[in-house]
């Protein structure tokens with residue numbers, strides 16, 4: 001069971017020593033009760049407050065983000081990352097489930113639930129990821145099947161929806177490096193914009209602006225497990 005000081009440090013209130021001081025200085029409450037023990041055991045759904053900042057504790061946090069352009073999906077970089085777009089109420093041990101290219105926008109899921117992350121990224125996950133692709137040349141109804149990506153194998157679009165001449169929605173199950181861009185290159189075309197709309201039956205919440213995120217509901221997480 002998680003200790004209060006560990007949780008506060010993970011939620012980025014400071015180092016283990018900093019948060020021990022917050023507790024000693026009577027700045028921390030759990031369910032509106034002042035807590036003075038740093039090894040106090042926090043339960044799922046307890047409300048933790050630090051001064052006037054209050055949040056509900058959950059062991060697993062899973063959020064969806066509408067990724068904006070010019071953000072990379074790794075933690076350890078000098079570049080601007082998707083994690084820079086999160087506000088501070090999230091724990092620091094979130095990781096993205098898979099990655100999108102720096103210039104790709106749309107649905108990305110972040111979680112500290114290792115089992116969920118593994119399930120979605122594992123090889124036998126057949127969920128279709130749908131991408132809205134803006135092309136630089138008109139789409140000529142090419143089927144996008146059996147495309148040879150060299151060492152990454154042969155890939156095919158599982159679904160294609162034509163929006164207009166320059167916009168199509170492609171569904172793929174695998175997630176090879178630059179997969180959609182390489183598939184589009186193979187038909188002598190280029191990707192101008194790439195935006196992920198859905199993963200399996202989970203759709204991006206369209207009310208999220210680029211760079212915004214929100215916790216996923218239990219039903220939404222269930223869709224991923226479904």
Ligand code: URA
Nearest residue numbers: 101104178179180181
């Ligand atoms: N395919 C790509 O080429 N880039 C992405 O970011 C995702 C899929």
